[in-house]
Amino acid sequence: MxxxxxxxxxxxxxxxxxxxxxxxxxxxxxxxxxxxxxxxxxxxxxxxxxxxxxxxxxxxxxxxxxxxxxxxxxxxxxxxxxxxxxxxxxxxxxxxxxxxxxxxxxxRNVDSSLTPEVTTKNxxxxxxxxxxxxxxxxxxxxxxxxxxxxxxxxxxxxxxxxxxxxxxxxxxxxxxKSWAMKMLDASGKIPSGIAEGTTTTFGAYDLCLGIIANNKRTKKVDFRGKYCLLEILSPFPTTPLDPRLQDTILGDFARSAHLLQGRSNRIGLCVPSTCTHQDVDKVAHVAFQDALHVSVPQCDVKEELNLSAEQIGVLSLLGTLLLLVVSGTTLDLWKQYQPDKQTLNPKKTKCWQAMSFEVLKAFSLYTNGKQMLNTNVGSGNLGALHGIRFFTMAWVILAHTYIMPPMRMYNGLINLQYAVKDVTFMVVWNSFVQVDSFFFLSGLVLVYTTMKKLNGKNGRLNLVRYVIHRYLRLTLPMMLVISLMFILPLISSGPLWNNAVESQIQRCRNTWWANMFYFSNFLNPRNACLSPYWYLSADMQLYLISPVVLITLYKWPRMGFGLITFGILASWVSVAAITLWSNFHPSIVLFDRKTFIEMGGYIHMQPYTHLGPYCIGLATGYLLLKHRNIKLKPLVVALGWIITTVSCSAVIFGAYDWHNGIKPNIVVGIIYASVHRTVFTLGLAWITCACVYGYGGPVNALLSWEPFIVLGRLTYTSYLIHPLVIYVRSGTVREGQFFSHFEQVCRFLIYLVLSMCLASVLHLIFEVPFMKLERFLLPQPTPSKSSWSSRKQKEETNGQVAPNCMSKYSSDMKEDIVTISRL
Structure with a gap:
């Protein structure tokens, strides 16, 4: 019209x-x-x-x-x-x-003295x-x-x-009128601190959505408040400005353009809900007269709660889990505290009754909680791994605290150009080696646990069970957390919700199957569902090729170490070739958005990049298993700690110059890009061996601290859940957040505590129960009659013997749980 x-x-x-x-x-x-x-x-x-x-x-x-x-x-x-x-x-x-x-x-000529005087006291x-x-x-x-x-x-x-x-x-x-003035008040104004990098003014999100304009004649609602976020992309310069502008405010912006490049300004507008997205877009373009690139990425209006099919399915799953947990806990407590005389005779217990009890008991909070808080470990336990696992997880969350939230939520982004000058900031700036700790631990634990099973089976490895066990162990908790993404809109909302959460939900809706089949790391990082999950895909891919090394190590150790050496060299060559061919930085630079995405897709997320740390983990695990009593001279121990400290520090802080714009020599850059992950992992290998052999001192005392045993069991679920915590927190902010290291550390501690708390819940109600139920999906081979009498096992409660129908599931559950949790 x-x-x-x-x-x-x-x-x-x-x-x-x-x-x-x-x-x-x-x-x-x-x-x-x-x-x-x-x-x-x-x-x-x-x-x-x-x-x-x-x-x-x-x-x-x-x-x-x-x-x-x-x-x-x-x-x-x-x-x-x-x-x-x-x-x-x-x-x-x-x-x-x-x-x-x-x-x-x-x-105009009226005497002002004749004007009625309004008292100021009333x-x-x-x-x-x-x-x-x-x-x-x-x-x-x-x-x-x-x-x-x-x-x-x-x-x-x-x-x-x-x-x-x-x-x-x-x-x-x-x-x-009150509602009209509130609509104006809810719209964003020109913010203070634009020269300091404040790029967003949110307005009043909740005030806008709560506005209702009623019609007095019809006594109906004409419209409600609609919150729209106007996005303004500023043309930041990519080349130095004219010298005449160096002393102007434009010159200041030009010097900080690398921090703000690609990051748009956003202004919240409150408009009537009858205005469509296109209406608001037309007004915005006329208002700015094409001087700047303006768009309206989102508009929110309060609506009645309507559950989608996805949300109904997830809520039904959670309700079923809750019912199983309540039933299993109640039954477990009833049997724990009933008198001995009322104990059911196992000879009269039917097979399906015994199996049903075992299934429900797997969901018992009482039993699972005791197992989670139990700090008693066996003699073969590698205590230092618990602390390494926890500190690595904390390092991952610290880095993601800086990287994952939308930068437009912060005020004072100019402070970043001063933050990157601080050499201690390299712990975050160059923190991508943190994930190699997990690859190292994965390879170490795999050899340490699998070799024991090969010794008992004459070197035979059931590949079907090997793959299914790992797949179930990783996939079920991961898919549960991905399904939780779809009910996040029922929890909260906010000005940045569409950017921080809804976009992730849409990615998971499109590419969840890539996570399920473990090749999400080959997708574009911008299209992957929960991009931190690339690690799980890369780890599974390395796990699938590891039987070749495991069997070779068991039968021909020298040939096995030859394969490990070949894997390390192949990792170096592949990374060096890609870095040289694509002219990449030696390591990922956060504020270079183009290379950040490209290096993530071609190098950081690929299995060949982390093959070196994984192979070092395999070699370390074999060494600790076959040689537990190595004696070292004090001079060797001292040199080991000095070399480890210097090399790991060089890996973290040695990239300071090129992260601040000084390009390295091409030879130095290629060498660093190829070997820095392996060098860092060798430092972890020394720390682990020194602690196991008794040369760890205070480091071993810290890493083997008993609380880390419990926290170490939660690292997998905390890795799964922490992106959701960060996304939800970012999407629900109502006003700009001040950027400083102190504020970021405070946010990191909040994310760490919340992630661990939620991880403990998922561990108790989902992860541990399904690890126990794996016994029914993958039963142990039935023992021979000659060995049956020696392998009878009594139930934990009341000293009763398990029914014969449960014999094939009655392998040492405690050992299985500990073995699985280590993986």
Missing amino acids: NRHRVLILAKIFWFLVLFCLDRTNEAANTTDFVPPYLPSDNGDNLLSTKLTTSAQRDIRNSTEEITSSTERNITNPTERNAVNSTERDIISSTENIIKLHKMLKTS PISQWLNIERRMKEIINSVLKQFLPNIIRMFSTIELSGPCYSSLLKTALAVRKL
Whole structure:
């Protein structure tokens, strides 16, 4: 429809009201009210008369155009009635404005002493005085700017409902209606600190969504508040500015452009819910006149809760788990505390009854909680691994605290250019080697546990069981956490929710199958579901090729170490070739967005990059298993710790120069890119061996601290759940967050504690129960009759013998749980 003449007034009042509010605040904060300017001589009177006549003529012409346009283009009776009603109010308001102008002009010589004096001691009188002044200012501004704004926005074509709602909002602002003033208040204003990198002004998200505009005649809701986030992409320079601009504010922005490149400014707008996404987009483009790239990525409005099929399925799954946990805990406690005389005779217990009890008992919080908090470990336990596992997990969350949240949520981003100059910031800046700790631990534990099984089976490895065990161990908890993504919209919302959470949900909706089949690391990082899960895919891919090394190590150790050496060299060559061919940095630079994405896809997320740390883990595990009593001289121990400290520090802090813009020599860059992960992992291997052989000292005391045994069991589920914690926190912020290292450390501690708490819940109600249920899916081979009498096992409760139907599931469960948890 060609309703542009009708739609103009909506835009007009929008801009007018912002100006009115500023004028109103000034008037409310002064003791003497300054009325609109009144001319004092005959020349000014004549000029004022001409301006008034011109304004009347423009308004009359605009009104005729609006009426004719409405009759021609709006055919819907409901929309026509709403627009006609609004037009009558506008025409009446315009006439009142002209009358007010004439009254003010003729009363310029009135003695001010005759004006009734409003007492300032009465609060009610003060408020009435403020209201009167606000209305006078609004009427004055409307009189001066209404015709010009009508002509300015004559090219915009808005939908009929949006136009009608905007006019109603403008008239309500003139009357100081509460809901209309709240709509203006909920919109974002120009923020302070733009020169410091403040790029977002959120407005008042909840205030906007809570606005309701009622119709007094129909007693229905005309519209609600709709929160839209306007995105403005600034053209940051990519080359040095002209020398004449170096001392200007543009020069300051140019020097910080590498921090803000690709990061848009965002302003929250509160508009009527009848305005569509396209309506808001049209207004934004006209307002900025194509000077900047403007878009409207999201609009939110409060709606009734409607569960999708995905959400119903996830809630049903959680309800089933809760029912199993309650039933299993109740049954377990009942059997734990019942008198011995009431114990059921196992000979009279039916097979299905015994199996049902074992299945329900697997979900018992009582038994699972005792096992999780148990710090008693066997003689073959590698105590230092628990501390390494926990500190690596904490390092991952610290790095993700800086990397994962949208940068637009922060105020003072310019502080980043000073933060990166701090050499200690390299712990975060160059923290991508942290994940190699997990690859090292995975290879070490795999050899350490699998070799024991090969010894008992004459070197035979059941590959089917080997793969299924690992797949179930990793996949079930991962898919549960991915399914939790779909119910996050039921928990909260916020200005950045669409950017931080909804985008991740859509990725998981499209590519969850890639996570399930473990090749998400080959997808574009921007399309992957929960991008930190690339590690699980790479780890599974290395796990699938490891039987070749395991069997070779068992039968031909020298050949096995030859394969390990070949894997390390292959990792070096592949990374060096890709780095040289693509002209990548030696390590990932956070603020180089182009290479950050490309290096993530071609190097960081690929299994060949981490093959070296994984092979070192395999070799370390074999060494610890076959040689537990190695004696070292004090000089060797001292040199080992010195070399480890220097080499690991060089890996972390040696990249300081090129992370701050100084490119390294090509040879140095290639060498660092190839071997720095392996060097860092060799340091971890020394720490592990030194602690196991008794040369760890205080380091071993710290890493083997008993609480780390419990926290180490939670690292897998905490790795799965911590991205959701960060995404939800980022999506629910209502105002800009100040960026500083202290604030980031505080957020890191919050993420760490919440992740561990949620991980403990998932560990108790899902991870441990399904590890126990794996005994039924992958039963142990039935023992021979000759060995049956020696392998009878009694149940933990009341010393009863398990029924014969459970014999094939009665392998040492405690050993299985410990073995699985180590993996």
